Amino acid sequence: MKYExxxxxxxxxxxxxxxxxxxGCLLETGDEPNxxxxxxxxxxxxxxxxxxxxxxxxxxxAGMALGCEISRRSNFDRxxxxxxxxxxxxxxxxxxxxxxxxxxxxxxxxxGSRKFVRINHIHLEEDAAKINHYARHSGVDFNRGxxxxxxxxxxxxxxxxxxxxxxxxxxxxxxxxxxxxxCNLEEGNMRSDVNISVRPExxxxxxxxxxxxxMNTFKGIHAAIEYEVARQIDLVSRGGAVVQExxxxxxxxxxxxxxxxxxxxxxxxxxxxxxxxxxxxxxATLAEWRAEVPELPRARRARMVAxxxxxxxxxxxxxxxxxxxxxxxxxxxxxxxxxxxTVSNWFMTEVLRLVGESGRGxxxxxxxxxxxxxxxxxxxxxxxxxxxxxxxLPELFEKGGDPKAIVEARGLGQASAGxxxxxxxDQAIAANPKxxxxxxxxxxxxAGFFVGQVMKASKGxxxxxxxxxxxxxxxxxx
Ligand SMILES: [Zn+2]
Numbered sequence: 231m232k233y234e235x236x237x238x239x240x241x242x243x244x245x246x247x248x249x250x251x252x253x254g255c256l257l258e259t260g261d262e263p264n265x266x267x268x269x270x271x272x273x274x275x276x277x278x279x280x281x282x283x284x285x286x287x288x289x290x291x292a293g294m295a296l297g298c299e300i301s302r303r304s305n306f307d308r309x310x311x312x313x314x315x316x317x318x319x320x321x322x323x324x325x326x327x328x329x330x331x332x333x334x335x336x337x338x339x340x341x342g343s344r345k346f347v348r349i350n351h352i353h354l355e356e357d358a359a360k361i362n363h364y365a366r367h368s369g370v371d372f373n374r375g376x377x378x379x380x381x382x383x384x385x386x387x388x389x390x391x392x393x394x395x396x397x398x399x400x401x402x403x404x405x406x407x408x409x410x411x412x413c414n415l416e417e418g419n420m421r422s423d424v425n426i427s428v429r430p431e432x433x434x435x436x437x438x439x440x441x442x443x444x445m446n447t448f449k450g451i452h453a454a455i456e457y458e459v460a461r462q463i464d465l466v467s468r469g470g471a472v473v474q475e476x477x478x479x480x481x482x483x484x485x486x487x488x489x490x491x492x493x494x495x496x497x498x499x500x501x502x503x504x505x506x507x508x509x510x511x512x513x514a515t516l517a518e519w520r521a522e523v524p525e526l527p528r529a530r531r532a533r534m535v536a537x538x539x540x541x542x543x544x545x546x547x548x549x550x551x552x553x554x555x556x557x558x559x560x561x562x563x564x565x566x567x568x569x570x571x572t573v574s575n576w577f578m579t580e581v582l583r584l585v586g587e588s589g590r591g592x593x594x595x596x597x598x599x600x601x602x603x604x605x606x607x608x609x610x611x612x613x614x615x616x617x618x619x620x621x622x623l624p625e626l627f628e629k630g631g632d633p634k635a636i637v638e639a640r641g642l643g644q645a646s647a648g649x650x651x652x653x654x655x656d657q658a659i660a661a662n663p664k665x666x667x668x669x670x671x672x673x674x675x676x677a678g679f680f681v682g683q684v685m686k687a688s689k690g691x692x693x694x695x696x697x698x699x700x701x702x703x704x705x706x707x708x
C-alpha cells in the first residue's frame with residue numbers, strides 16, 4: 231500500500247516592535263539576563279497589561295499581505311499552564327476571536343508547479359521567558375518574556391518536506407517584505423510546530439498526527455519531517471498505530487523522540503482575559519494600515535519586467551530582497567536612458583557580488599543608487615569603458631563618492647574623441663616609420679601594431695574600437 235503525508239504548521243513569528251506586547255520594556259537581544267523587565271512581564275500579581283498598538287498593527291498588516299479577513303473585533307484570552315517560563319501561570323493569547331482569519335500563500339514546487347497553501351488564522355500572543363540550563367542549575371531570563379509573537383496557523387495542505395520549506399520561505403519573504411519581522415532564524419524569530427500524519431493514498435480521513443515542537447532551522451524541519459514520515463509509514467505498514475503525541479527533534483541523533491502525550495485545547499482552560507479590552511478596528515484605521523503594506527514580491531516582479539524590460543529571471547533575483555529591489559529601481563530610474571537590462575546586468579553580476587563578498591546588506595554599503603546610475607550613465611555615454619567602470623565599483627561600494635567627479639579628477643575618461651587621441655595616433659605613426667612602410671607594402675597587420683601602441687600610451691583608457699578607426703583613417707591619408 232502507498233502512503234501519503236499530511237503536514238500542517240503553526241509558525242510563531244517575532245514581531246519587530248521596539249517594546250514588549252503588554253509593557254514598555256525594550257526588546258533587545260544580547261542584554262544581560264533580566265535587565266529588560268518589569269512587574270508586568272515578570273508576572274507579578276496585580277500588574278496590569280497594556281496592549282502594544284504596533285504589534286496589533288503589524289499582525290493586521292501581515293494578515294492583509296496574506297489575504298486574510300481582518301476581524302473588526304477580536305479579543306485576548308488566558309491560556310492557563312504551569313511552567314517556570316511563565317511566572318503568572320498563564321499566557322495571554324487569542325483563542326476564540328483572533329485578529330486575522332483565512333488567507334494563504336502560494337508556493338512554487340521544485341517542478342515549477344504552483345500550490346496555494348491555506349492559512350486558518352493568525353493570532354497575537356506574548357512569548358514565554360527563556361530557560362537556560364547550566365551544569366548544576368537552570369536560570370530563567372525574562373528579557374524574552376512578553377515578546378509579541380504572531381502565530382500563523384496553517385491548514386494541513388502540505389505533503390512533503392520540500393513543500394513545507396517552500397511554504398516557510400514564502401512566508402519569510404512576505405513578512406520581511408512587509409517589514410513586520412526580521413524572520414532571523416538563528417535568533418529564533420521564526421519557530422514552527424510541525425504537525426505530521428500519514429494515511430493510505432486515496433483515504434479521506436487524516437491519520438493520527440504527531441507534533442514536533444519549536445523548530446527554528448529550515449534544515450532541521452526538513453530532516454525532522456523526512457524522518458517522521460518514514461517512521462510513521464513504517465509503523466502503520468507493519469500494523470502498528472501512531473500515538474497522538476508531542477515529539478522533539480534530536481538534530482545530533484537525527485531522530486524524533488517522544489516528549490509527552492499531546493494535550494487538548496480544553497486542558498488549557500482558555501477564558502477571556504479580563505484585564506484587556508477587546509480590539510476594535512474601524513475602517514479609517516484599517517485603510518491607514520493597508521496603505522502601509524508595500525507592493526508584494528510577486529506583483530513587484532511582474533511590474534519590474536514590464537517597467538524596465540528585464541527578464542523574469544532578473545526580476546526574481548533582484549526582488550528576492552526588498553532592499554535590493556528598492557536599490558535597483560531607484561538606480562534604473564536615475565540611469566535612464568540607460569536600458570534596464572544594462573542596469574540589471576551590472577547590478578546582478580557586480581553589485582550583488584560585492585554584497586555577497588562583504589557579508590553586509592545593500593543598505594549598509596556606501597554605494598548609493600544615484601552613484602551607481604551615474605557610473606552606468608558615464609559608461610553608456612562612452613566617457614569611460616567597461617574595465618574602468620568595473621575598477622571603480624568596489625571603491626564606490628566601500629567609500630562612496632561621485633563617479634563623475636572621480637573620473638574627472640583622475641583623468642579616467644577614455645580619450646575617445648577629440649585631438650588627444652588623434653595626437654597619440656600621430657605620435658605612434660611618426661615614431662615607427664618602418665611599420666608605416668610595412669603597411670604600405672601590404673602588411674595590413676601593421677595597423678594592429680599601431681592600435682596596440684596607442685592603447686599602451688593611453689594606459690588602457692582609450693576605446694580600442696575608436697583607436698582602430700582613427701589609425702585606419704590616418705594611415706589611409708598617407
Ligand atoms: Zn516589562
